Amino acid sequence: MGATDKLKDLALSESGFVFDPYTGSTFSANDTGRKILDGLRRGLDRDAIAAELRQGWDGVPDDLGRDIDDFVLLLRRQHLLPPDFSL
Amino acid sequence: MDGERLTIAVTGLNATDNPGPGVAVIRALREAPGFAGRIVGLAYDTLEPGIYARDLVPDVFLLPYPSQGIEALEARLRYIHGRIPLDAVIPTLDSELPSFIALEGTLSELGIGTFLPTREQFDLRAKAGLPALGERAGILVPASRVVTDVEALYGIHREIPYPLYVKGLFYGAALACSVDEAVQAFHRVVAQWGLPVIVQTRVDGEELDVVALGDGRGGLVGALPMRKTWLTDKGKGWAGVAIRDPELEAMAVRFMAATRWRGPCELEVMRDRQDRYHLLEVNPRFPAWVYLAAGAGLNLPWATALLATGREPPPLGPHRVGTMFVRISLDQIADIADFERMATAGELGGGGRTG
Known part of the structure; x- marks a missing residue:
């Protein structure tokens, strides 16, 4: 299984409700989280995800990359990404 | 029909x-x-x-x-x-x-x-025989030992580390973190369920369940994996969700192949933090949550009724992952x-x- 295959199998709704079919776990993601998840599912790297976020919103902080890494850490903790995954 | x-x-x-x-x-x-x-x-x-x-x-x-x-x-x-x-x-x-x-x-x-x-299959999955069954089916089973006298508990930590469960042959389980607690649990379980008792090491992780139907020839008619999302104080599932777990379904296939199980059963499984699956128990009948299977498109009770009357059930398709049950009083x-x-x-x- 590829590093982001599990993410591709997640049921991700417009409202940000996330369902993991392998564990039955559910999560809520805000708009930013949903966009990062979407980017990861499409195989984008950190810069590409950051660029998409900057395109969508004004006033995005300079250290956006760190926020993306924090979100990736959250996904690793929830076993949605392999423990050694990094962008 | x-x-x-x-x-x-x-x-x-x-x-x-x-x-x-x-x-x-x-x-x-x-x-x-x-x-x-x-x-x-x-x-x-x-x-x-x-x-x-x-x-x-x-x-x-x-x-x-x-x-x-x-x-x-x-x-x-x-x-x-x-x-x-x-x-x-x-x-x-x-x-x-x-x-x-x-x-x-x-x-x-x-x-x-x-x-x-069969009676042989029924006995094979008894708690006391689970380690042998695990070996036969290539399924991990937590370290277990059958104990018939309390003396055995004083040295059991050399084989089965604490914390461990002291289980009755048919029902009941008490967690023990020390020899004192194990002795107390032993007497309690024996008073309620009789001898022998089974001592089984605790595996930490996430508990999952599978309801399955074996065709009696080594094949699997159908299986539905489920994760309990709400437990009662007795540890019974009050809510749960149908999941997709190829490992669990593979375990059900191996169990059927090894035992040639005929009829319904429930596999209670623990997935540890290293994503290894340990078979905790095999219940030789449908679980109380089996209506979830029908709700998710896998009507195993109906397939059982057809098989019991000599009819072939229609092929059971994949179940609807994400179907939930929430019990009500x-x-x-x-x-x-x-x-x-x-x-x-x-x-x-x-x-x-x-x-």
Whole structure:
């Protein structure tokens, strides 16, 4: 299984409700989280995800990359990404 | 298909806070496409809640408790069959299964079909035999030992590290973190369930369950993996969700292949933090949450009824992942006259009506 295959199998709704079919776990993601998840599912790297976020919103902080890494850490903790995954 | 007009008897109407599976099995049968047959409920106590769910179970008969012996059960089933000819019976309780397995031939001669494991298969999955079964099926089983005297507990940590579970042969489990707690749990379990007890190391992780149906030839008719999302204080699932877990389904396939299991069963599994799957228990019947399987598109009770009557069930497709169950407690209103008939005649309905 590829590093982001599990993410591709997640049921991700417009409202940000996330369902993991392998564990039955559910999560809520805000708009930013949903966009990062979407980017990861499409195989984008950190810069590409950051660029998409900057395109969508004004006033995005300079250290956006760190926020993306924090979100990736959250996904690793929830076993949605392999423990050694990094962008 | 004439399967639509089958008369199926189901036990386990004790839909309490620790429910028997009967009501769930009956609901699944009733929801099978086109089912217009008849359901007969079989109960052991006059206050089993399923008796009074008259829209689900219009005909109910009391059975003698398993402690009264096989002859009493046979006589009662002959009587019921005389009142309402049965095509099949689906027993759903651990304690009654040995009697029904022993009566399988007699019931078959009467024209009552069953789809049950053999006595050998039933014994193979007993808690005491689980490590051997695991080895045979290539399935991880937590380190376990059968203990018949309390002395054995004083050195057990050399084989089975604490914390560990002290389990009764059929029911009950107590967690022990020290030898003092293990001794106390041993006496408690023995007082309630008798000897021997099983000592099993605790595996930390996430508990998952699979309801499965074996064809008796080593094949799997269907299996539905589920994760409990809400537990009662007795550790029973009050809510759960159907998941997709190829590892769990593969475990069910290996179990069926190794045992040639015939009939329904529930595999209780722990997935540890390294994503390894450990088989904790095998229950030799449907679990109380089996209605989830029907709800998710995998009507295993109906497939069992068809197999019990010598019919091939239609191929069972993939289940709908994400289907949930959330249990509910409701107060049923019952007529005292119905209770009177159960208490005095031991039956309710039993006329010519069809359910």
